[in-house]
Amino acid sequence: MEPQKAQPNVTENQPDLNSAGSTPSPVATALQRQHPEYITQVVESLNETTLIVPREQIVSACQYLKSTPGLEFNFLSDLCGFDRGPEEEPRFEVNYHLFSTTKHHRVRLKVLLNEDDPHVPSVTGVWRTANWHERETYDLFGIIFDEHPDLRRILLPDDWQGHALRKDFPLRGYEPYSLK
Amino acid sequence: MCPIGLMGRMGHMGHMGPMSTAVNIPSQFEIVDQPLDTQMTISMGPQHPSTHGVLRLELVLDGEMVVKSTPDIGYLHTGMEKLFEYRKYQQGIVITDRMDYLNPLGNNLAYVMAVEKLLQLEIPERAQTIRVLFCELQRIASHLVWLGTHALDIGAMTVFFYAFREREKILNLIEAASGGRLTPSYFRIGGLMMDIPAGFERRVQQFLNDFPQAVKEFHQLITGNRIFQKRTQGIGYISAEDAIDWGLAGPSLRGSGVNVDVRRTNPYSSYETYDFEVPTEADGDVWARYMVRMREMTESHKIVTQALARLRPGPVKADAPKVVLPDREAMKTHMDALIHHFLIVAEGFDVPAGEVYHPIEASKGELGVYIKSIGGPKPARVHFRGPSFINLSALPHMARGCMVADMVAIIGSLDIVLGEIDR
Numbered sequence: 004m005e006p007q008k009a010q011p012n013v014t015e016n017q018p019d020l021n022s023a024g025s026t027p028s029p030v031a032t033a034l035q036r037q038h039p040e041y042i043t044q045v046v047e048s049l050n051e052t053t054l055i056v057p058r059e060q061i062v063s064a065c066q067y068l069k070s071t072p073g074l075e076f077n078f079l080s081d082l083c084g085f086d087r088g089p090e091e092e093p094r095f096e097v098n099y100h101l102f103s104t105t106k107h108h109r110v111r112l113k114v115l116l117n118e119d120d121p122h123v124p125s126v127t128g129v130w131r132t133a134n135w136h137e138r139e140t141y142d143l144f145g146i147i148f149d150e151h152p153d154l155r156r157i158l159l160p161d162d163w164q165g166h167a168l169r170k171d172f173p174l175r176g177y178e179p180y181s182l183k
Numbered sequence: 184m185c186p187i188g189l190m191g192r193m194g195h196m197g198h199m200g201p202m203s204t205a206v207n208i209p210s211q212f213e214i215v216d217q218p219l220d221t222q223m224t225i226s227m228g229p230q231h232p233s234t235h236g237v238l239r240l241e242l243v244l245d246g247e248m249v250v251k252s253t254p255d256i257g258y259l260h261t262g263m264e265k266l267f268e269y270r271k272y273q274q275g276i277v278i279t280d281r282m283d284y285l286n287p288l289g290n291n292l293a294y295v296m297a298v299e300k301l302l303q304l305e306i307p308e309r310a311q312t313i314r315v316l317f318c319e320l321q322r323i324a325s326h327l328v329w330l331g332t333h334a335l336d337i338g339a340m341t342v343f344f345y346a347f348r349e350r351e352k353i354l355n356l357i358e359a360a361s362g363g364r365l366t367p368s369y370f371r372i373g374g375l376m377m378d379i380p381a382g383f384e385r386r387v388q389q390f391l392n393d394f395p396q397a398v399k400e401f402h403q404l405i406t407g408n409r410i411f412q413k414r415t416q417g418i419g420y421i422s423a424e425d426a427i428d429w430g431l432a433g434p435s436l437r438g439s440g441v442n443v444d445v446r447r448t449n450p451y452s453s454y455e456t457y458d459f460e461v462p463t464e465a466d467g468d469v470w471a472r473y474m475v476r477m478r479e480m481t482e483s484h485k486i487v488t489q490a491l492a493r494l495r496p497g498p499v500k501a502d503a504p505k506v507v508l509p510d511r512e513a514m515k516t517h518m519d520a521l522i523h524h525f526l527i528v529a530e531g532f533d534v535p536a537g538e539v540y541h542p543i544e545a546s547k548g549e550l551g552v553y554i555k556s557i558g559g560p561k562p563a564r565v566h567f568r569g570p571s572f573i574n575l576s577a578l579p580h581m582a583r584g585c586m587v588a589d590m591v592a593i594i595g596s597l598d599i600v601l602g603e604i605d606r
Contacts, residue, residue: 049300049539077427078443080542081551081568098553100540100568104427104441107448111540132430135576143264158257158605167265168564174269 028052030074030110038067053111058123061099061114065129068101068110076101076110079126082136084144088170094118095146099126116146125151143168222250229258233336233591236601238575242587249590252582254575259605267565271531272298273372275565280366282567283603285328288321288357289545291370294565296451297541297552298372301534302506309497310374311452316387316490317357317369318452319483323394324353325546325598326476326483333473333595334405337414342404349397352390359383373507374500387491394484401477415470419581419593422467429577432570433548434479435597438472440465445544457486469596476598506532531560547571547598569603 031045031052041064046053056064068076081100088094099112114123125148126133137148138157145166148154156163165172228239237258243251263282267275279290292314299306306314331346354364360379361367369376405411421431426439436443444461446454462478464471500507508527509520526532534556542551548570555564574597582593 048537049303051539053538079430080549081540081553081566083553083564083566083568085555085564087563098538098540100551100553102542102549104443109449109540109542111538130430131428131580132573132576135572139572156257158260160257167262172265174265 028110030054030068030108033071033074034064034068037071038064041067051109051111053113055113055115058114058116061112062124062126062129064112065099065101065126068112069129073106075103075105077130078102078104079130079132079136080109082126082133082140084140084146084168086144086169089118092117095121095144097123097140097146121146122149123147124149125154127151142166145169227587227590229255233594234601235332235594235599238594238599238601238604240578240590242590244587247586247588249582249585249587252579252590254578256575256601256604259601261606263606264565264567267562269561271560272534272562273527273531275562276368276371277366279567280363280368281602282569282606283325283545283547283550283571283600284365285325285600286321286546287365287367288317288369289325289543289550290567291368292318292452293541293543293545293550293552293567295370295372296543297539297554298534299501300539300541301537301554301556302372302503304373304501304503304506306374306452306501307498308453309495310499310501312490312493313375313379313499314370315452315454315457316487316494317360319486319490320353320356320387320390322483322546323480323487324350324357326480327353329476329546329595329598330401333592333598334411336591336595337411339405339408339411342401345397345400345404349394352393356383356386356390359386371500371507373503374498378499384491384494387487391484391488391491395481398477398480398484406477412470414589414592415473415596416466416468418469418585418589419596420466420468421577421581425580426467426577429580430573431548431577432573433544433546434472434475435548435574435577437461437463438475438596439467445542445549449542451541451543457489459483459486469592472596533559534562542568545570547600547603548574567603567606569606571597571599571601571603572606575599575604 028047031054034041034054041056041060042054043057044055068074079099080102083098085096085098086094093115095116097114097116101110101112116123123146125137127137135157137151138155140146141148141154142156142158143166155161159167223244225242225244226239227242228234229237239255241253241255242249263278266278276291276294279294280287282290327346327350331343334342357367358364360383361369361376421439423439423441426436426441440463442461442463447461459482462475462482464474504523509524513520514524536556536558538555540551540553542549549568550570551568553566554562557563578593578597582590585593
């Protein structure tokens with residue numbers, strides 16, 4: 004099969020995502036019926052469900068998805084950031100990849116953040132594994148997870164300047180580094 | 184008879200009565216049963232051999248007991264995820280080799296399958312079977328390194344040589360097919376680099392014939408060893424709920440009795456058609472994780488046997504001329520093949536906008552690849568959920584109240600690779 008031609012200037016997602024052809028996943032329908040305030044948008048693409056969640060609701064949405072019978076997303080697979088670039092607004096995305104060890108289904112939650120206010124509540128209270136994920140995202144993107152118990156840099160040295168995975172951080176450069 | 188020194192001391196203090204002798208002994212020579220009141224903070228690593236790379240642990244000790252441990256990582260950070268954003272999709276494969284360097288084919292598979300999902304490519308059956316065959320061989324090789332080093336850390340030296348002898352055979356097989364031993368880059372977007380060489384099946388069969396005997400030898404060497412059992416049983420316990428909460432994956436999770444294996448829960452590469460068991464152990468300690476990995480090697484052996492039996496002639500590359508490099512011969516004789524080759528190498532291929540998270544079961548647990556594409560020949564973001572990274576984050580929880588020497592056993596039982604943790 005031949006790959007589709009890429010769409011220029013598409014930063015959101017694929018254009019045919021919300022078309023009538025795709026069937027919404029049971030997770031999305033259940034959440035929309037029970038708690039419509041948790042979701043601003045549902046994206047179905049490539050057999051994956053993405054729920055865009057308002058920043059203020061992320062902890063309660065995660066708590067709901069974890070504890071509701073039938074959903075049981077008790078395993079946080081992954082948490083990672085993404086920088087759309089300094090000219091985009093909202094600039095940052097935080098992706099939560101959830102998995103259920105009993106139901107074996109997956110879902111992605113997404114929080115969008117503006118550059119001048121890159122704060123998001125920490126989900127370490129829901130899954131303790133979020134601790135290092137959030138530290139890594141803070142280290143590489145400068146996204147601040149409020150109420151995180153130990154928000155320090157994890158991969159780069161403590162006195163590193165800047166956040167390495169932001170798009171405006173150069174790939175290479177030369178700068179004397181001293182251990183002091 | 185009393186020792187001479189003691190007799191002399193008793194003779195000297197004879198007139199003071201038997202109970203008052205202690206007052207004359209200086210206090211620093213008193214032997215106490217209680218550990219020290221003071222706590223001591225020491226660094227274990229980054230050069231410590233049992234940290235399997237450059238891991239530094241900040242240990243707060245009370246005597247020999249670990250009160251608190253804080254892993255300090257990042258010594259091997261090379262900015263791989265940044266590097267992906269400046270490389271074409273096909274150039275990213277060689278970076279994945281260098282993440283978990285004991286399981287490079289697993290990393291290759293996770294990455295190329297994520298890109299294939301974005302491209303919606305169909306992979307020929309023969310290529311899928313060969314991928315499964317190599318991934319399971321690689322899993323055995325990875326577990327053999329774990330077995331050798333884990334036993335070496337605890338003090339059993341011999342098994343290291345036996346494990347590396349078997350691993351050498353697998354590396355020879357990988358070298359025969361791909362040309363590389365540690366960095367094969369054998370899986371490509373749309374299939375394989377090239378088909379397996381002539382006579383390869385026979386060599387795999389030879390390995391398969393020898394391997395059960397080798398597993399028996401490993402069991403004879405350490406499984407029944409009482410020192411090994413004492414060093415591992417009941418050490419580094421983590422319950423099933425805590426293991427899920429801490430995001431443990433792979434053998435470390437199944438060692439706590441949680442039956443989760445991505446090959447079963449979210450099958451890929453036709454794993455649902457293979458007959459194998461997912462070993463679990465309920466104890467949740469170092470010993471349980473040891474047993475899970477030992478049994479997994481036998482299961483991988485079963486899968487390789489089945490994959491070998493179902494190898495049929497056929498193409499090993501998808502029919503996608505704009506993505507997959509053409510054969511050498513076609514390139515020399517056909518104009519369009521030459522053009523495609525030039526375009527793929529010089530400009531890369533466009534991947535439609537979208538995002539995927541593709542998990543596979545690597546030797547250390549769930550290896551997830553998140554790729555975000557905004558179109559064009561380079562990814563906008565590639566993120567690896569390294570199982571070692573997450574498994575290590577649970578170390579302070581498992582190591583509370585253990586001895587310093589047990590720390591070495593617990594690190595070994597998590598089977599971490601720092602290349603994947605620091606990326």
